[in-house]
Amino acid sequence: FAIGECACVDGRVHGLVAPGYAMATLLAERLLGAEGRELGAADTSTKLKLLGVDVASFGDALAGTAGALEVTVNDPVAGSYANLVVSDDASTLLGGVLVGDASRYALLRPLVGRPLPGDPLAMIAPAGPDSTTGAGVGAVGVAALPPDAMVCSCHAVTRGAIDTAIGESGLTTVAQVKGRTRAGTGCGSCVPMLSSLLAESGVTVNPALCEHFDVSRVRLAELVRTQGITTFSELVSRYGRGRGCDICRPAVASILASHGNGHILDGEQAALQDTNDAFLANIQRNGTYSVVPRIPGGEITPAKLIAIGEVARDFDLYTKITGGQRIDLLGARVEQLPAIWQRLVAAGFESGHAYGKALRTVKSCVGSTWCRFGIGDSVALAIQLELRYRGLRSPHKIKAGVSGCARECAEARGKDIGVIATERGWNLYVGGNGGFRPRHADLLLTDVDADTLVRTIDRFLMFYIRTADRLQRTSGWLESLATATTRPSLGPDRTGTNGLDGLAYLRAVLVEDALGIAAELDAAMERHAATYRDEWAGVLADPERLRRFASFVNAPDTPDPSITFVTERDQPRPVLLPLPTTVPAPRADDRPGASAVTPR
Structure with missing residues (x-):
């Protein structure tokens, strides 16, 4: 038997995860004695990132169906392209291609072969409303998905299966939906839709960190910062109950440390640390x-x-x-x-803080100092960044990389923070990581000088520390910014950022100061750098x-x-x-x- 990319099915090799899972399922049936069922047509829909640009295709992406019509919107200013393929009577969605802005992919893909829920032009027009909210004329929301629509093609999970799991099991978080249905645990492109399905089901999403606090980690961090709280006992007496647990105590310890609350082994803070932080070393098996x-x-x-x-x-x-x-x-x-x-x-x-939820390393190649291809001093910049952010406690570990050229010997695009030298400065990538679901980082800035680069990284890290959930890597945090419903609540949206995708929203906050908090983030990082011991x-x-x-x-x-x-x-x-x-x-x-x- 052969499955995946080493299997040629009807003259075609599928380099995607969904056909591979379908082959594995069919093979399991054959090994158990079931015969007769064939593989059938493979789902070749996919969402990828090529050189920092989102690209997605689904259904009949190249309009191969007889009589098919194409509706195209090309926006060179925003750097986006969208093409929908519809039937000859413009009543059925057949497929499409999205480039630059692929935020509509998760909702459009399940509608392939189904009646169009609205005007196809309005569904992809950049001036239209945020497609993930379902608001406004022509927008595609989760309400348009029938029960048998495939939400997660990686694991063949339908909208009906997710709704049933939410209703029967009382699910209130995306993590619970993932655990119960496996949706979102493959390529991850459907994760933003899971939040929308929870809201659509009328479920009140529980933000509680644990049984001792009825608010989220983000809200606790805000309370610590704004109220000047310096101990767990004060925080739990004012905003919680009980004596804490193995969920909230380390989380609060990290929050307090992030705000420069002294040595982590002093006073009450020492009792909050988990095994690794308690002994400033990683315990082994x-x-x-x-x-x-x-x-x-x-x-x-x-x-x-x-x-x-x-x-x-x-x-x-x-x-x-x-x-x-x-x-x-x-x-x-x-x-x-x-x-x-x-x-x-x-x-x-x-x-080296290998034991802490903090900056671990800033990896570098030898750069222009030694390498004949190097165009940037990656070693000097890596040292500068590591010394600036060392000891910075955060919701999860942080890894960074600096490459002296596009050959990428430091593997910067697989890091939470990745920097690559260019002929005109530095490119900044954010939100990458390895782990259970590897993710390439997104290109946030291009050809910037060193001062702009460091200032933006300062703000990125501080914004992450303030608004990420407990034990949430920068990759998952960046994905959570994709929809307005999952973005951190930082007051009224004064600049229209609710219409932006996650990366554009982050760029607006960090570079354009859309929320008016850039000065606070800058000052917070300067305090950390000045007080590190x-x-x-x-x-x-x-x-x-x-x-x-x-x-x-x-x-x-x-x-x-x-x-x-x-x-x-x-x-x-x-x-x-x-x-x-x-x-x-x-x-x-x-x-x-x-x-x-x-x-x-």
């Missing part, structure tokens, strides 16, 4: 921790390389070069962390903070006996011991007050 010093832009001196090597040798740590141009030291026990960092800080290193240096200088780095309270220098290593390829590697199935009976020397040690 065997209970040890990783140490990742910051190496801005990947540039490091021989002396610092030697220092890292000596630390790894003396503490018997596993070492690995990461994908973000860092050196990862793994296998450190919690009581070893201060001693390791004492030597690293003395050698000139600081925390290395977290590990702060721990080493404070005996009270150092007390928490012990495996056992009454025997701080005792290693955890469950951590075992073997040597493989001349490196220490952990041995995972099986968990006991029964609790052993207490021995005589395990009495309280004897020589046993007490776990923290």
Whole structure:
């Protein structure tokens, strides 16, 4: 058997996910003994991004049907092109192509083969209303979709299936709809429509962060900022209830840290941190921790390389070069962390924040300094950006890349922030990431100078921190800006931004100051850059903070006996011991007050 791009079906190879899933379903049926059903016509609708430009096609995109008519709108000012293919009597939608602005794709694609819900010209005219809201004459809204219309072609989920799931299961969030129906978990192009379907179903979307707060993370961040709140207890007493949970406590800890609320291990803040932030290190599967010093832009001196090597040798740590141009030291026990960092800080290193929801790395190529193709000093810019944004706490981790030319050796377009040198300046890309659903970044600015570039990145990060949901990457956040119903509530829309797609809306806010908050965002980033202090240096200088780095309270220098290593390829590697199935009976020397040690 063969499926996907290695299968030639009726003389055609489909390079799309939906036909691949259809083949997989048919293959599963054959393996289970079902015969007779054929693959049928594949859904070749798709939405792509080519060199930063949205491109979408659906149905009979090239007007191959006999007698088909084409309705075309070409707007060179806005940089968009739309072409709808309709039947010879202009009553049925057959297909179409969208270039530049593909925001109508999610709603037009399910209507292929169905009666037109309005004037085809009004459906694609740039001067028309926001197509995602369904408001106004000629606009296409979710109300036009019949129950059997395919909303998610990747997983063959219809509008009726989504409506049924919402009604029967009481779904109130897009995440719940995804989990129940799988819609939106493929290419993601239908995600904006899921919010509209929730609203269309008459469901009151629950914004609550958790059972202790009835408001969203965005609203809590706004309250912390505007009310000058500095502790979790004050926030929960004024706007919540109870003592918090593993959802709201780390979220509030991140919000407080984002607003420069002192060292994260001081006072009440220390109790809010999750495992990684609590020990300023990433816990590994065997209970040890990783140490990742910051190496801005990947540039490091021989002396610092030697220092890292000596630390790894003396503490018997596993070492690995990461994908973000860092050196990862793994296998450190919690009581070893201060001693390791004492030597690293003395050698000139600081925390790389690999454990935090913060800026992780700014990857760079060697740029114009060394590369014969380089046209921009990518290393210098990467170092500048990393030192400016280091320690910036955010809703999720942030990764950046700077490439010295279009050959893209730093893979900038796969990062939350991507910068690529051009002959006339820098191109800025935003909203890319890897993970479970990789996404290429969108082109936000073209050929700008370094000052404009940094100022725009400042605003992008601060706007993201203020308005993103809990644990929402910049990719998902940018997609959530696609419709007016899912954009952050920042007061009246004074400049007509409700008619813009997500990227245009972001450009209006950050570049054109459409919401009048650019000065606030600029000032917030300047405060962060001016007040940054290395977290590990702060721990080493404070005996009270150092007390928490012990495996056992009454025997701080005792290693955890469950951590075992073997040597493989001349490196220490952990041995995972099986968990006991029964609790052993207490021995005589395990009495309280004897020589046993007490776990923290």
